[in-house]
Amino acid sequence: xxxLALLAVLSLNVPQQDTLAAARSTAARELSFNxxxxxxxxxxxxxxNTPAQSLSEALRGFSALxxxxxxxxxxxxxxxxxNFGAQHSCLVLDGICLSDAMNGQVDLGRYSLDDIASIKVxxxxxxxxxxxxxQLSGVGxxxxxVAPPVFEENRNFGAGALLxxxxxxxxxxxxxxxxxxxxxxxxxxxxxxxxxxxxxxxxIRNGTQTQEQLRLNSDISALNAQLRVFxxxxxxxxxxxxxxxxxxxGLPGSVILYTQHPSERLWDKDLFLSALYxxxxxxxxxxxxxxxxxxxxxxxxxxxxxxxxxxxDYYLQNExxxxxVLLYHPWSIFSFSIxxxxxxxALESNxxxxxxxxxxxxxxxxxxxxxxxxxSLTASVLASLMYxxxxxxxxxxxxxxxxxxxxxxxxxxDNFSLRASSKQSLRLPTFNDLYYPRTGNRDLAPxxxxxxxxxxxxxxxxxxxxxxxxxxxxxxKIVAVPTMFIWSMRNVGKVQMLGCDLAxxxxxRPLEWLGLRADINYSFNRAVDLTDxxxxxYGHQIAYTPRHSAGAGLxxxxxxxxxxxxxxxxxxxYSLAQNTPAYRMDPYADHSLSISREFSFGRFCRLxxxxxxxxxxxxxxxxxxxxxxxxxxxxxxxKLSY
Amino acid sequence: MLFLVCSCQxxxxxxxxxxxxxxxxVLNNGNWGGNDASxxxxxxxxxxxxxxVFEAANGRRPGDLGQDMIIVGDELYIAMNGSQLxxxxxxxxxxKDELRAYSNDIQLSPRCLLxxxxxxxxxxxxxxxxxxxxxxxxxxxxxxxxxxxxxxYAAGKIYVANSGGALSPDFNNTLSVVDPxxxxxxxxxxxxxxxxxxxxxxxxxxxxxxxxxNYSNIRPMLQAYDIAAATLSDCPYNDVKSLAMGPDxxxxxxxxxxxxxxxxxxxxxxxxxxxxxxxxTFGAENFTPYYxxxxxxxxxxxxxxxxxxxxxxxxxxLDSEGKILYFFDCAGLNPQKVLKLYx
Numbered sequence: 001x002x003x004l005a006l007l008a009v010l011s012l013n014v015p016q017q018d019t020l021a022a023a024r025s026t027a028a029r030e031l032s033f034n035x036x037x038x039x040x041x042x043x044x045x046x047x048x049n050t051p052a053q054s055l056s057e058a059l060r061g062f063s064a065l066x067x068x069x070x071x072x073x074x075x076x077x078x079x080x081x082x083n084f085g086a087q088h089s090c091l092v093l094d095g096i097c098l099s100d101a102m103n104g105q106v107d108l109g110r111y112s113l114d115d116i117a118s119i120k121v122x123x124x125x126x127x128x129x130x131x132x133x134x135q136l137s138g139v140g141x142x143x144x145x146v147a148p149p150v151f152e153e154n155r156n157f158g159a160g161a162l163l164x165x166x167x168x169x170x171x172x173x174x175x176x177x178x179x180x181x182x183x184x185x186x187x188x189x190x191x192x193x194x195x196x197x198x199x200x201x202x203x204i205r206n207g208t209q210t211q212e213q214l215r216l217n218s219d220i221s222a223l224n225a226q227l228r229v230f231x232x233x234x235x236x237x238x239x240x241x242x243x244x245x246x247x248x249x250g251l252p253g254s255v256i257l258y259t260q261h262p263s264e265r266l267w268d269k270d271l272f273l274s275a276l277y278x279x280x281x282x283x284x285x286x287x288x289x290x291x292x293x294x295x296x297x298x299x300x301x302x303x304x305x306x307x308x309x310x311x312x313d314y315y316l317q318n319e320x321x322x323x324x325v326l327l328y329h330p331w332s333i334f335s336f337s338i339x340x341x342x343x344x345x346a347l348e349s350n351x352x353x354x355x356x357x358x359x360x361x362x363x364x365x366x367x368x369x370x371x372x373x374x375x376s377l378t379a380s381v382l383a384s385l386m387y388x389x390x391x392x393x394x395x396x397x398x399x400x401x402x403x404x405x406x407x408x409x410x411x412x413x414d415n416f417s418l419r420a421s422s423k424q425s426l427r428l429p430t431f432n433d434l435y436y437p438r439t440g441n442r443d444l445a446p447x448x449x450x451x452x453x454x455x456x457x458x459x460x461x462x463x464x465x466x467x468x469x470x471x472x473x474x475x476x477k478i479v480a481v482p483t484m485f486i487w488s489m490r491n492v493g494k495v496q497m498l499g500c501d502l503a504x505x506x507x508x509r510p511l512e513w514l515g516l517r518a519d520i521n522y523s524f525n526r527a528v529d530l531t532d533x534x535x536x537x538y539g540h541q542i543a544y545t546p547r548h549s550a551g552a553g554l555x556x557x558x559x560x561x562x563x564x565x566x567x568x569x570x571x572x573x574y575s576l577a578q579n580t581p582a583y584r585m586d587p588y589a590d591h592s593l594s595i596s597r598e599f600s601f602g603r604f605c606r607l608x609x610x611x612x613x614x615x616x617x618x619x620x621x622x623x624x625x626x627x628x629x630x631x632x633x634x635x636x637x638x639k640l641s642y
Numbered sequence: 643m644l645f646l647v648c649s650c651q652x653x654x655x656x657x658x659x660x661x662x663x664x665x666x667x668v669l670n671n672g673n674w675g676g677n678d679a680s681x682x683x684x685x686x687x688x689x690x691x692x693x694x695v696f697e698a699a700n701g702r703r704p705g706d707l708g709q710d711m712i713i714v715g716d717e718l719y720i721a722m723n724g725s726q727l728x729x730x731x732x733x734x735x736x737x738k739d740e741l742r743a744y745s746n747d748i749q750l751s752p753r754c755l756l757x758x759x760x761x762x763x764x765x766x767x768x769x770x771x772x773x774x775x776x777x778x779x780x781x782x783x784x785x786x787x788x789x790x791x792x793x794x795y796a797a798g799k800i801y802v803a804n805s806g807g808a809l810s811p812d813f814n815n816t817l818s819v820v821d822p823x824x825x826x827x828x829x830x831x832x833x834x835x836x837x838x839x840x841x842x843x844x845x846x847x848x849x850x851x852x853x854x855x856n857y858s859n860i861r862p863m864l865q866a867y868d869i870a871a872a873t874l875s876d877c878p879y880n881d882v883k884s885l886a887m888g889p890d891x892x893x894x895x896x897x898x899x900x901x902x903x904x905x906x907x908x909x910x911x912x913x914x915x916x917x918x919x920x921x922x923t924f925g926a927e928n929f930t931p932y933y934x935x936x937x938x939x940x941x942x943x944x945x946x947x948x949x950x951x952x953x954x955x956x957x958x959x960l961d962s963e964g965k966i967l968y969f970f971d972c973a974g975l976n977p978q979k980v981l982k983l984y985x
Contacts, residue, residue: 207702207703208702209702256706257677258727259727307808308808485854485857486857536953537953576676577952582678582974
């Protein structure tokens, strides 16, 4: 259906609840203004109104983040903070760090926005010293928060259903429920199924010619189930979470000129269980304890005729993680915390010469915070210990390292706040880096990152702005390099980053019938390779890193509907280390629109209709070269809740 | 005397310099999946580089992974492994024909080319040898071993190196012997693991087999196969990475070693192919990061391609005595093969 037609259908005049209160401070502005480190935030209201439906789509609105996206619903999607690389990012789901010990990056594509209450991204440290030690290990943390269910009046039960249909044979259906069987215990759960043919058309430029093709083998089907229990105990609170993700997808691979025979498929079965307790500790302290279990099973097949027998590989990763943090406030202006994370990872596979490695990881952190009405000073030291084992082969040597961080913010007056931070972090080598047959290198050291940030926040009423400049260094980069006959992982590479992030936020009601929220951000990042002064790429911008990127979100609240617009704009990049015109990738801007409207039936029944038009300029831009993104596409969603 | 010519700033779509009929034709392999193979011509007269001559002539790029090229009469054959086709171009690099091979509806991926018996032979990685009639461009196929790479013609037979490269770690270790008349495999020869390149002496007495081993406990090796005696012997070289036949039955070898920064460096050796005897080192230079070796069978000029896989490669040109004459930036990634052009 044409987008304008949808707009007309949805323009029926039914009163709409006003959710954009004029001139009120938002959590986003408060977080940014007082923060000692740069913070990006999206609350429930923004998430509901954005055209984005998945976590990766939502994060693309932040210019300080770069989302690697191989295109289509099934394409791998990872987040990189200030272009450090996805392995440096820490993804936190409801206080529990997610990880992937095999390749070090978590696929964002599987996380929809349906259950998410807010997204918070902290860069170069954390304001909150009451966090897990592991959360301090990266260059920043992307935290996904799920709120306990809210019940209207005296109800103890609620349910909902969702049906979404989109271009390229995409269909998503889901059921959700919430209940409160006991006054202090509640639960929420959801079950959704997504399927998409993913066979979108694309055009690709080849010299003076333009070729029109259809993306093949880009289908996906995925089942996602979640159950959460929230309990209030006599002393503290408990959260239990269980998720199950089961998917099957084709891997279309890169577009190869003059031929297209994709032959790869991937299956995932992921189980995630977690329990998190938060409550008082002795000596008037606070404690948070968590335990989690993650099982990731992947099967990869490749029926390429070059293989005499098709590849049929499986990988099973298991992770048991325990985390504890104690927070004390000996004085009103001073607090400190002690945090410990113990993580055990294991990998097994049927690929030849896999040594089935085990890893024992320990993160220990001591943090202290001085907080006055105008000054906030935070210092942390993180100790990382890694011990590897294997019964089937030689394991890497143990590793131990320290990563300090320091941050401060100072409120100059009611309108201006200054912040500065410096942080060191380590990116530990993954199982693939260390042990992948032939290319793995057991002698790898961690990749080292050093971040320095200086920022200024300004806030006045319903408008706020921030500017941060940063200088970062990455040493001992873990990269694949050609060796005598095969490629091997090595610690070679030094990257220097110099840049700035600018953000502007405004929220208000310019007209009585119009509520408006605007978020605009821009990032500049000069990230250059300083590895070898004699190399042809010395001083060149590193691959896939734009100098300029920007994001914008506009949300209009009209009497009859909500309208939102989002923009993700990325400047020119190079797909290769040497910045020659042959490897230059064109800038792109992805504009998306969404319109939604809610109807109420009776006291409890609500029907929400929304229509999204994504990438409305209809350009098959590429984030990864020769992995074209879908051009203009549409999505219609019906959500019924009771 | 060294010359450095850099045309890397020229956009792909811009018309390059007119390619010189006297010069060096370089096939850049490109990156896997990058569709960035390219052809350039270095003029030995005015020391300029005409980049992307294929694209300039045809308005489109050659595609993915330029694996090999040979000149047959007035035609240039280019094997595109990733794009799964063979271009037949005229002297102006304009495509005259595109040859695609199929077996059971599976499109095949060409690897190495050979001209012999007035025919063009090509190995296909899916396990086939192709024979192309240069007059009609018609092709026939015969099955050989797994993942064939290099090939040579000697004593009336085509020899094909079956690497089994896609079967890692269970690499192949055979040569297929193909009768070119019947066009079918008649026998096989067991050699070291993972054979990848073959050369034969002019008398058809010896075949030299370069194998890469299993990248673990089986080492790379150069072996000599005595066709008449059907015996195999090891040649005294370590870590041979490439070989190419020059004039007068001189076999040129590039052996790899690591430099102080763990980059792969290449040093050159000569071997008397007719007598199966080492002739010692060729020149005093080491080439870092080493990538490829080509030799002009007429003049004896040697071309060493250097590449780090992330920046434009360099081609070093050596005279028949092993002295570097000059080098140039080849305006593309991974210089795979160099051919000297004669008018």
